[in-house]
Amino acid sequence: QVQLVESGGGLVQAGGSLRISCVASGRTFSSYAMGWFRQAPGKERECVAAISGSGGRTYYASSVKGRFSISKDNAKNTVYLQMNSLKPEDTAVYYCASGVKGNWNIVPVPADFGSWGQGTQVTVSS
Numbered sequence: 001q002v003q004l005v006e007s008g009g010g011l012v013q014a015g016g017s018l019r020i021s022c023v024a025s026g027r028t029f030s031s032y033a034m035g036w037f038r039q040a041p042g043k044e045r046e047c048v049a050a051i052s053g054s055g056g057r058t059y060y061a062s063s064v065k066g067r068f069s070i071s072k073d074n075a076k077n078t079v080y081l082q083m084n085s086l087k088p089e090d091t092a093v094y095y096c097a098s099g100v101k102g103n104w105n106i107v108p109v110p111a112d113f114g115s116w117g118q119g120t121q122v123t124v125s126s
Contacts, residue, residue, distance in 0.1 A: 002026040002115035004096045009120030017084045020120055022096030024077045030054070033099030034072060034079040035108050038092035038122075045095070045110060049081055053102030064090075086124045093119040 008020035022034070035050035049070035050059040058070055069082040079096065097113035104112045 002098045004098060004115055004117035006094065006096045006117040006120040009094060009122045011123045011125065012086055014086060014088055014124055014126050016086050016124075017082070018086060018122060019080055019082045020094055020122070021081075022079045022117055024079070024096075024098055026115075027098075029072075029077040030074045031102055033101065033103055033108070033112065034070075035059075035097045035099065035113055036070060036079075036081045037095045037097055037110065037113075038090075039095070039119075040092040043092075047108040047110075048094075050099075050104065050108040051079065052104075053099070057103060059104070059108050083122070086122075088124045088126045090122065091124050092122060094122050095119045 003025045006022045012018050031053045037045050039045040048061045048064050051070045067085045072079045096117040098115040100114040
């Protein structure tokens with residue numbers, strides 16, 4: 001069973017940066033896609049970034065493209081989300097997710113991911 005533990009969330013001012021991390025355990029990290037989702041109060045969970053098992057393919061939601069960057073370190077079983085130029089609308093609980101396979105079809109959706117972390121709160125003040 002895959003276990004995911006996020007860290008690095010917190011409070012930051014608009015325009016600032018934050019990096020959140022997720023350590024995975026329980027299976028071969030490099031064989032599966034990893035994703036970062038977020039959910040704000042009253043809104044659906046959305047994928048903000050994803051990276052394939054090989055690391056050769058990435059996805060970014062249009063709302064974060066150019067500001068967020070996803071990366072992974074297979075030696076550390078860790079996936080990162082670097083968030084720059086943060087905006088108040090980025091405020092949400094951010095969840096790390098482990099894919100059911102190494103890739104996704106067109107756009108990553110929750111059904112492509114079978115294991116989830118507990119979430120980490122990111123709050124951006126204006």
